[in-house]
Amino acid sequence: MDRKFAVLGDIHANIDALEAVIEDARNQGVTDFISIGDVVGYNSAPSECIKRIRELGCVTVRGNHDHYCSYDESLDDFQPLAASVIDWTRRQLSVDDRKWLHDLPYFRLHCGLTLVHATLDMPEHWGYVFDLLAAESNFSYQNTPICFHGHTHVPMIYRRSHGIMRVEPCKIKAGFGEKLFVNVGSVGQPRDGDSRAAYVVYTAKTREIEFFRVPYDIETAMDRNRRAGLPERLATRLAQGR
Numbered sequence: 001m002d003r004k005f006a007v008l009g010d011i012h013a014n015i016d017a018l019e020a021v022i023e024d025a026r027n028q029g030v031t032d033f034i035s036i037g038d039v040v041g042y043n044s045a046p047s048e049c050i051k052r053i054r055e056l057g058c059v060t061v062r063g064n065h066d067h068y069c070s071y072d073e074s075l076d077d078f079q080p081l082a083a084s085v086i087d088w089t090r091r092q093l094s095v096d097d098r099k100w101l102h103d104l105p106y107f108r109l110h111c112g113l114t115l116v117h118a119t120l121d122m123p124e125h126w127g128y129v130f131d132l133l134a135a136e137s138n139f140s141y142q143n144t145p146i147c148f149h150g151h152t153h154v155p156m157i158y159r160r161s162h163g164i165m166r167v168e169p170c171k172i173k174a175g176f177g178e179k180l181f182v183n184v185g186s187v188g189q190p191r192d193g194d195s196r197a198a199y200v201v202y203t204a205k206t207r208e209i210e211f212f213r214v215p216y217d218i219e220t221a222m223d224r225n226r227r228a229g230l231p232e233r234l235a236t237r238l239a240q241g242r
Contacts, residue, residue: 008021037066061107075087
């Protein structure tokens, strides 16, 4: 059987977006699910999203929100908005939820793919890749043709063959002798101006990568955040895709 992987990034406790993506992925014939981290944070359903990801048998790596919500570390370096919701999320999680997040690896190899939330050079420092220089540092540590990552919430491809170039999201195949560093975008809190949930499908046999956007019930997700008492900004940004 040909294996097709749905690669999910930055779900951020948005159960409405997650369920819409799972349904869409099933319709694409996906056989396996991968999460490149930040299952929790920012939105109102952290435990529900953890439960759903575990039910899927989803291969998962640790994101920065997963880390700080499962470790009692200082939040002094966080922006006040992010710090407040991490504190709120910590109080919603069960002991088992926190242990599951706590035990997630920073990166992993799976079926010939490299998975990481941020960067491979120092994954525990949660660096952002927005330019070719940052991508070049990552490629030095990438030992597989394809690495999937997230963290910026913006879908993007960095491609290294004879040089390094940045490619807008498209259907793409990893060519012989080249490497792709692929940001899959965000399921639960897109920041590229498109409010629809984002994810990627990877077909193992052909090594093809395809980006998908999925509409979901944003009004319900916003209402969940408001009823949970989360800051209004966390509701309105869902509709803005920023």
